Amino acid sequence: MLYFRGLHVQLAVMQSGKHIDRSLFRSNKKMLQTSVLPKLFFLILETESEVKGQEKMAHYHNNYKKNDEVEFVRTGYGKDMVKVLYIRRDGKYHTIKEVATSVQLTLSSKKDYVDGDNSDIIPTDTIKNTVHVLAKFKGIKSIETFAVNICEHFLSSFNHVTRAQVYVEEVPWKRFEKNGVKHVHAFIHTSTGTHFCEVEQMRSGPPVIHSGIKDLKVLKTTQSGFEGFIKDQFTTLPEVKDRCFATQVYCKWRYHEGRDVDFESTWDTVRDIILEKFAGPYDKGEYSPSVQKTLYDIQVLSLSQVPEIEDMEISLPNIHYFNIDMSKMGLINKEEVLLPLDNPYGKITGTVKRKLASNL
Known part of the structure; x- marks a missing residue:
């Protein structure tokens, strides 16, 4: 014998091979006796407050989807400050590039915003991993070339990506040098200006490349x-x-x-x-x-x-x-x-x- 107080009760039982649905019994200070049921298939309990909360949320989403008073101006998402130290080794002579890369992508649909549908989203963790892999396989000859490589990868790999924007900032390392002799693998951090670049590419056009210098104090x-x-x-x-x-x-x-x-x-x-x-x-x-x-x-x-x-x-x-x-x-x-x-x-x-x- 089971007792339920102040609850919505939904019963589904199997009796003599037939499905019997006894839905939403309300038992207020009353006893609901289930011992008479030969076989209990499953029992779902929901509090009255939970039901009302779900109804309210469903009403909110339905109204939001029907909202035609706003429109998107621009959207984008991505990963910021993906840091990489790339080392190129030519025998004992080493060259380095340390960079921080930020990637923003724009997709052809807005269903992730409007409907909460994530089926078109390339995870930002995947974006981070892609930056690492491109550094390994293509190297970093210059930060501008590296940024172009990233843009081209996402536009060529995913047809629903309509725009890629990449910002790369280089850490100012300078090779040790004394009396005109350059060290083969040692570097010093300098303050002679930070090299950065911004590359933006639309699916229908070539990359637009900006270079720049900042933090040059004189x-x-x-x-x-x-x-x-x-x-x-x-x-x-x-x-x-x-x-x-x-x-x-x-x-x-x-x-x-x-x-x-x-x-x-x-x-x-x-x-x-x-x-x-x-x-x-x-x-x-x-x-x-x-x-x-x-x-x-x-x-x-x-x-x-x-x-x-x-x-x-x-x-x-x-x-x-x-x-x-x-x-x-x-x-x-x-x-x-x-x-x-x-x-x-x-x-x-x-x-x-x-x-x-x-x-x-």
Whole structure:
């Protein structure tokens, strides 16, 4: 004999080879006696609150599927910061590339979002494993080529992938060198700028390749000024003919065509141009009347010397160093001891592109 209180009861029994369905008996402070049933096939119990909860959830999903007031602008998913150290061994001479790779894919359907149907999803763990395997079988000659390889793999392997976007950032290792002799397998971490790239490819088109440099921090103690700016009732900044100029360079450029480019050499060239236009000749420097002028000079020289570059974006934060007032201590500080100020800071940006050739 079984007792059930405050429950929905569903009974299915087998009696004399016939299925008898006694559904949803409600027993409120009553006794339901099942000993009279010769054979009990199965018994399912559900609380009243569980039933109501399921009904509410089903109602929510049905309403959501019918929602035609919103539409997707863009979707994507993937794996971020997949780290790899690739070592190429040519005898005792070793070459390394350490990278962090982020992959984003867009699929042709949106059923994973709308219906919770995962049948088209390539798991992000699979994406991570693919990055590792491509590094093994194709190597990492340059981060741009590696990013293109990843895009092409997903677009060629899965017909429902419509877009692949890959970001790769290289850890700045430099080979040990002394008196012109390079070490065969030892490297030092440097701070001469981080090499990164972004590659995006649609199923119907070629890869669009951007390269860039970031975290390149530079400073000069003179040959910089800032004069002739607007002055109103809120201006307290004095004009200055001679000041420290410090910045942390972010520079990104797009290639017109990227198939036959020597990406490593091009990146070195752009970095050298940045340093050249910032510092000037080693014996006397080069005067900068504003951060804007230095930024533009870098872009003009880069596009003139590297024909593969189609456009270039640069961001130069103006990292401030202010003279410390020591007059209350009876001292005159002639720009010898300065205070670095992290925030707030000025930020100057600019993007240039090549002009279209005139048909006239």
